[in-house]
Amino acid sequence: MTFTAWIKTITFYEILIGMKATMSHMVHYRPVTEQYPHEKRTLPDNYRGMLALLRYDDGTEKCVGCDLCEAACPSRVIRVVSAEVPGEPTKRYSKEYYMDMTRCLFCGLCVDACPVDALGMTREFEWSVYDKRQLHLNKEQLLAIGDRSFPVREKQLELQHPNVAFFNVAFKHLPQKPG
Amino acid sequence: MSAYGADLLALLPELIIAVTACLVIALDPITPASRRDLLAWLSVGSLVICLGITIGQINSVNTRVSAFSELVVVDAYARFWKILLCSVAGLTILTSLPYLKAERIHLGEYYGFILLALSGMMVMVSGVDLLTIYLGTELMSLSLYVMTGLNRSKPRSLEAAAKYFVLGAFSSGILLYGISLLYGLAGSTKLEMIAGAIGTRGADDPLVLIATILVAVGFGFKIAAVPFHMWTPDVYQGAPTSVTAFMAVAAKAASFAAFMRVFVEGLGGLKADWSLLFLLISVVTLVLGNVVAIVQTNIKRMLAYSSIAHAGYALIGFVAAGRGVGLSGGTPGLASIMIYLAIYSFMTLGAFAVIGMLRKGGIEGEEIEDFTGLAKRQPLAAFLMLIFMTSLAGIPPTAGFIGKFYVFMAAVEADLAWLAAIALVFAVVSAYYYMRVVMVMYMRDPSPSSVAPPRLVTSPTLSFVLACAVAGVILFGLFPNPLVSFALQSVLTLK
């Protein structure tokens, strides 16, 4: 142990350095705290918030009840009950659609998996509730979230094949659709 | 600056011992394990110096010198015990050296504790104030508690320590209560003040008697007199053998020394009462110690009961001292205790040294059966054991006889021939169990089925100790004159 090290030990030099550091923070007080309820931070562009079901511009549900989202979900949030559209045997739709948001971890895999872009992630995040059963959302609620978060809807094309799952899966990396 | 110069000079031996003890403890961590012997030699060196100083004091200061506001004195009586205790401690250390190594508990602190216990004992023997005596007793006892539990790998050792501790603390509590009552009687803890107070209050004061009994009980535990003996066998058996030797010899001697001083100098006015009390105690001690020793199969346990019995013999001298007529009438009795204990020290130390040598496999062989055929394998060791056993049995021309002779002479002088007769009858009983050891050593052939016959661990230091012990036993048996006259002169300084 050299002399300086010894001096440093007996004068608690290191500790004093540390205390000086903390003191300097107090003296130059620049809080990084955000007073959250009062002021909210700006969300980043790619923020992944609450999930929602989307509609076409004519108000029809995009979802075709293919169950791919349910299969993709790592947390088993989604439950889909699909059914044929009455009178149109080739068309299917989701008769019931549930999301248990207490389990969702907002990974976005379901959105990726959806062949018809029927799922979207909104920017909503303040979803605290008193009863966690309220976070078990059904189709109507999800659609309502979609309605209020995505006011601009995608247009349903006439020639669009009613079941485009095949194409969309095959050409996943197509350029982004407008809107 | 030199306000205490004279006092310190008077207590130089204690000082040296205590300082060396601290030095040993301080040096222990920085001493490599291979050189721990040096600590032992340091301790022995200090003991030799101390012995020299104490012996030197005999000629220079032959009166009673008080030191430290008359809390301690240096008189011939104290010096007698100091010389004895220092020698015993030195021999114990030398015995311990090979023993501790063989038991794998060779710790430097051990020597420090021996020295600390010794300084406690020296305070005990020179204290003339109950406070000093009590503190000395505690210093000794605490060191011994720790030393008893030193061999922590053996639960037996710890168990012995626990028992010793519990009963030791209990007894010191009783002793302290007695002291507090004496303080209340006399207004001081000085022995002479207490003697004065008893003189004025009279001996029939119930409180005086209660205090005396409590103090006697407290000391009774320390000297292992029946019915306060119950710790002895367990502790002697469980403790490491070298510690047992130290305990059996030095602790007992020091306790007796303080005991005598307290009862003669402080409570001398109650002679008639306490001599009756000790009469009963000594008879019971003799009977129980000797009779129970017969059935023991463990030699340390056997020696423990024998040590109880020997306390009984020494107490006879005390009874005689109490019965003595006139002012100095108790002198032969007291001197006989001193002679007895000095001699007892040598023989017991020797016996324990031999026991400590004995190894059976890696462990200590301490059953009496382990001595089977020792005479064939180790004639010299067996011969030494024979001499020690003979001496313990009190058969001439060994020193044990001289010890018993003086005790019984004191008893007969005090008109207690019947007590001497009883004691002697039980000496025969004791001879039976001592001779059984001899029998096992000499007359029984080792059974061929025994796995590994015990072997002996010897070393030059141990040989030296045995030589000293056997020389003491033989020389004091043949030429007891120096010891006797020293004891007789020393005891006169006891007021």
Next chain:
Amino acid sequence: MTELSLRLAVTFAQILAEMSIVMITVATMTYFERKVLGWMQDRMGPMEVGPYGLLQPVADGIKLFFKEDIVPAGANKAMFALAPMLTMVVSMIGFAVIPFGPNMTLDIFGITIKPFVVADINIGVLYILAIASIGAYGIILGGWASNSKYSLLGGLRAAAQVISYELNVGLALIGVLMLAGTLSLVQITEAQAGGFWHWFIWGGRPDGFFPIHTQIFAFVVFIISAVAETNRIPFDLPEAESELVAGFFTEYSGMRFAFFVSAEYANMTLVSCVAAALFLGGWNAPYPGTIFEYIGLEQLAWVEHIVWFAAKVYFFLFLFIWIRATLPRLRYDQLMRFGWKVMLPIALANIIITSITLYFFPR
């Protein structure tokens, strides 16, 4: 008899006043600590309840008061209930001998009292040590009675720690006691009057500035040991969150929890008071006399004294928080080694050196 009852009444009033001062300090401290910690960590601290969160202690108190009182299954109910009270009481009664202000007397209703100290007993320092030493009981008992391994471990650690460091506290004070020659806190403080160089931390002789009897080492030992004895970071092993959840009060909630916490703050305050009184001159200003005296307001000098005392105490309290903000927690063996192998020898050496200097340069 009337005088006795009067005296009792006055004493009770004093106790009440003192306790309220302490409780207010404790309440303030809970807020103060969070705030200061926040500032040091570039946060804001409590801000919601009241302006700048000033009513936070009140809110906390109300919350804890109304919280459900849970006794764990298998707990020893009596001991479980006793432990926080014991801790609390012990931490409070120590203040009885602390002189908050100058040693003046006041005659009211025909009896003489000392307004700034409840009991000026002649063994004040010993009293403080005695009280501090039994503070461990509450912790040990609480830990044991909870029937939880975390609590028990916390309690055991607390016991070991308190015993180890209390020794150092006591030994650190001995130098001061030698200098002052008395055990009474009032007299010790009085002995330091007349400027900061007379404070025992410097230990200058009355006739000179040279700090021959300096107790600064003792002071450092005392402060560090005091931090350890009050179980504060970096010595908060008994309640180490990352290892023992919350140590001895893991199982506590509600008012009992509050008792433990406030006892901790009260203890901090107590050791701060002791440090101020023993090392930093207590109520004495760092200059001779008082400003009020110079400007002719002798009767108001006590205000200045009290302000100085409060300033010193709060400095120490701030120091506690500051250290907490800076240092991480020690490991258990480090704690013990530090106490026995570093603090103890320093304290002992200080005693020896002080006695030597006192022998050659008597005060």
Next chain:
Amino acid sequence: MVPLSYYLILSGIVFLTGFVGVLLRRNIIIILLSVELMLNATNINFVAFSQYFHDVAGQVFVFFALTVAAAEVAVGLAIIIALYRAKSAINIDEFQLLKW
């Protein structure tokens, strides 16, 4: 004023209790606590006598008794802990390696 004998009776009772406790209890810790009772009884005696004689020596004796008590406890508890490690027994009649 309180007569001295009152103090003596008190200390006698405490001493007696401790004494009986040592003989009666099996738990070694409680036995040691009983020994502490005995020592405290002694201390009461000493202080009372000290006051009676106006002699501070009795209090000094108490001081030493306290010291010794502390030392005894340190050693005793160390023994108990070591023993417990070795044997997990704390009642004295469970010590059976050596006959009691």
Next chain:
Amino acid sequence: MQQVFFFYFALVIAATSVLVVALRNPIYSALALLIMFFHVAGLYVTLHAEFLAAVQIIVYAGAILVLYLFVVMLLNLRQDDRYHRQWPMAGIVGATLVIEAIILTVMKGWTAPVVVTGTEMTVGATTNAGAIGDVLYSTYLFPFEVASLILLVAMIGAIMLAKKDIGEC
């Protein structure tokens, strides 16, 4: 007034000392002892031994009893304790000591009241602590040093016994 205090203290001391022995849970025994220590300290204060009162609490309550509790908890002793089979002996001893107490009560000579001349027993010092300190470092210097050796023994001994691993030779 002093008698009131005495009887209060004496009652609590006697009661708690009986509890120490009678209670089955070691923790309760220790706590009863704690209460007793405090009352003994109080008794000391009434006897003008303030220094000892403080030391009593520091040493007994603060150190000794904490150690006991520490060990009780370390060994995790619960109430598995039974009484020893020594009732007869205890009874005899108890009876003896009760007789002692009776003797003490009826004894003459000490029933005279304690004469309190002043507040302190001044032996050249102003306070109780000072008085004790004075004699401790002058008259009782030698026992003081012996006591220091006792503490040394206790310290080293406790370490040696309780240390987990021991350096073998």
Next chain:
Amino acid sequence: MTSSFPWLSLLLVLPLAGAVAVYLATESAARWIALIATLADLLVALPLWWLFDPQAAQMQFTEHVAWITVPPIYYSLGLDGISLPLVLMTVGIMPLCVLASWNAITTSRRGFMAVLLIMETAMVGVFVALDFVLFYVFWEAMLIPMYLLIGVWGGPNRLYAAIKFFLYTLAGSVLLLVAILVLYFYGGHTFDILALSQGTYPASLQTWLFLAFFAAFAVKVPMFPFHTWLPDAHVEAPTAGSVILASILLKMGTYGFLRFSLPMLPDASRAFTPMMVTLSIIAIIYGAYMALAQVDLKKLIAYSSVSHMGFVTLGLFVLNQQGLEGAVLQMVNHGITTGGLFLCVGIIYERTHSRLIADNVGLAAPMPQYATLLVIFALSSLGLPGTNSFVGEFLVLVGTFLWSKVATALASLGIILAATYLLWMIQRVVFGVPSPHHLPKLSDLNQRELATLIPLVVLVFWIGLYPNPLVSRMHQSVTNTIASMSREKVAPTAHPSAGGTTESLLAGSREPLTAQGSSR
């Protein structure tokens, strides 16, 4: 007397030096060194026979050196007519013992020889000590060597026999110590035997002291109720041990009676005479009767010892000149005769490894020399005129006759019985038909064995035919003893502890012993 040469000390030191030398020597050299040491001792002792002045009434060859100052104990030695023959017999028997053990002892011969030599010192010391404590020291010092002798080198049941011997003897002798101490305080603070013999003691005290002495000496003799250790010890001991036991150790008891009980406690001795005589006669008849029933040679001789020692005690306690002289003579005779018998048994045991009479029959043909010697010793033992025992027993019976005719008649019965069992033994051992099984082992005596036995045979006939030198040497001492028994009764001394005893204890050391009125 004749010179200041320390004959007796030399007598004591020589064997001790021999013991040390033996211990340091090799196994093979041990027996030679032992033999040399014992012979040297014998050579030292022999001149005393001629140097001894038969007319002198007092102790001769005295040595007087202070040993312990407080209390005054002296290394005080001396010989008179009683102890002279016993000392001579002791030193004479010892070389024979060494020779007898020449080949018999195979294990740790060094130890055996050393023990023998230590025994010799102790035994001689007992006979020459003139200080009571010194006497006691020698007395007790014999115990351990004898214990080892029996226990280590003895027969199959040696452990039992050894411890029995040890405890019996020790138990007897411890009371002796108390008696010695009591005597010290009543007899003027001295341990000097002669001075104590001059003292007078209160009658009640004498009774107690006599009983204490009796316990010690009667066990050693052994007298009738205390004899049970003897057969065991004799049977189990090696030959040398048996010889020492029978020849010397038993004499110590009677020597003790003669030296201490009678002169010091005359009143008690007189009072106890009927008891002692009764016990003696019981011993004579009982011992003889028991001997009749034995099938073991050693046991037979052991019981014959009981019987013969009964004659000695009988002679002692009839308290007249003839009785005492006969007793002393008989002590010597019994030593020689019984020693010879035991040696004979040892010789045959070496050959057949059996002590049973049934195994050793018809030795006359294969071992004529042996048979001759055995017959001589047996005849001596039964008191055939012309052999030594006749003289002694005759004197004893004469003495008894003066005291009581009935007792004489009963004692004579013992002689008749002795003739019965010994002749019966001879008939079987000497004149039978040897079993073919043992016949090849039965070689006659070799030279060493002859050397062992011949000296005893010579003594048998010498004393038997010409006892006068012996009797004349002991006459004066016996007269002294008788005289001291009939000395004037002095008023009982006051209790010794009346004055400051410490002062007297301390002062006693400075006074010369002669001032206390010994006859020196």
